[in-house]
Amino acid sequence: MNQQQQNTKKLQKFVAQAIKQYSMIENGDKIMVCLSGGKDSYTMLDMLLYFQKVAPVHFDLIAVNLDQKQPGFPEEVLPNYLSKLQVAYKIIEKNTYKVVMDKTPEGKTTCSLCSRLRRGTLYEAAKDLGCNKLALGHHKNDILETFFLNFFFSGKLETMSPKFKNDAGDLVILRPLAFCKESDIEKFSYHRNYPIIPCNLCGSQENLQRKKVKEMISNWEEEFPNRNAIMMNALQNVSPSHLLDTALYDFNSLKNKQNESTLIS
Secondary structure (H helix, E strand, C coil), rough: CCCHHHHHHHHHHHHHHHHHHCCCCCCCCCCEECHHHHHHHHHHHHHHHHHHHCCCCCEEEEEEEECCCCCCCCCCHHHHHHHCCCEEEEEEEECCHHHHHHHHCCCCCCHHHHHHHEEEEEEEEHHCCCCCCCEECCCCCHHHHHHHHHHHHCCCCCCCCCCCEECCCCCCCCCCCCCCCCCHHHHHHHHHHCCCCHHHCCCCCCCCHHHHHHHHHHHHHHHCHHHHHHHHHHHHHCCHHHHHCCCCCCCCCCHHHHHHHHCCC
């Protein structure tokens, strides 16, 4: 088995782990695969197409791209690619680019507003297409970076969940690449020779906090190999009683035996 095959098997193994551990796919599901034109979403589509063939249950896929009307966006790339794959797809056209540019103060990052607009549009599209689930291409590195961004800059212990419901409760969102390393995805993408479409909104913003956090985590991994795997395990091994959130653990009910006997007498 050559390196390319080994890398493919590795990704398939981690996607299978995520699907099984979080009960992502069930018989009869119709999953909308959000395709941005980047390496992650292309890889996710490939993985889901593979599992569609080998899974013991039947589920449908439809690839959806949101054309945000960014200047120079190559509109023909994704339709050509998906047509060759013979994958059902839909291109949604909505000028969120103009909204983001108009609403974002000079010098501020566009990611937050862009993400909200894109998410709302995609959720609505999933319902219109009769999909009960929606798949996003976030991977292991995204999950770790988001955890530290929230920890350092938002004051909360929170990250991207592998599976959750939207606020309306009528759509389940999946992240099948949750256990996949970005470096493995990059190798896979290189060998697959995807027609990558760069993002002209966030891709040009060099001072994003996420880039700083990414560099920090990368340096840790270089100095202490396997650190990322340990941190990922930590996110799956939470002890509410050893944190400080009273909404997660009933600290008020804790009493020692002496207090209890005093109260009884």
